[in-house]
Amino acid sequence: MLTADYVLGLVDGEGSFAVHFNKSQRRRAKVEPRFCLKLRAEDRILLDELRDFFGCGQVYIQRDHRPNHSLCYRFEVSNRQELFEKIIPFFEQNPPRSPSKQRDFGFFRQVVILVRQDAHLTDAGLESMRQLAAQMHWGSLDALDTLVQWERGIGFK
């Protein structure tokens, strides 16, 4: 079983607090907060352990068609109730140690709380979420990182 300190270290290294905005009219949700962590396929077992640790979320394959990129999987929590009741409380009690993750989590937490209050149903509420999300780094060392590309919906077939 993973410990809270181990999970914090792993999240500080590879975790991502992200907020995705849908432009498509077909999709129900206009704003989708997501907590993700990506690892290479060989380390997928750790993602299953994360799912067991948090008691929520799913493990997905992360397709990447760029050359020299290995097959990856990601652990993801996007269910709003699970984010509000499990992910947010965990990181409130166990704050990230890295300054960038502390900041990202702070903005992410505000967005999740706003969504919980249905603020995304008004234009003003949605705009305030966009402003919060714009200040986040999305947890990647690399602006061309696959997870960021995936979150931002670019570069994937």
Place this chain on the structure above:
Amino acid sequence: MLTADYVLGLVDGEGSFAVHFNKSQRRRAKVEPRFCLKLRAEDRILLDELRDFFGCGQVYIQRDHRPNHSLCYRFEVSNRQELFEKIIPFFEQNPPRSPSKQRDFGFFRQVVILVRQDAHLTDAGLESMRQLAAQMHWGSLDALDTLVQWERGIGFK
């Protein structure tokens, strides 16, 4: 102060056990095992905390001239005595949880022990280290990762 579990999580996410071979005749060492961990500049304080935690190593700036790559720093231990007396024992007592890091650490440990026994002073010893190093992933999700490029001596000005 960081905990061992936190450090393990961070290393499973972002750490790198690497072995560098020098072709240059000017450099003294033919083989250089290195334990590294790279983070964006904003999170440099965590690298200082890692240095304090292990009681060895240095924090360096990690230059990267590629577009869309943020400034990074890395914590690095390359001193052989420190690797043998501090890094190897820590991960023997606290094995990485991710399969890829477990494997990399296993090969890295063998190389450090061989270097400690001066095996790198013979061609046969050096060749056995090359074979061990060839089986390592060097801890990166991405074969084009800056740290791997840096370790392999390609792509940097």
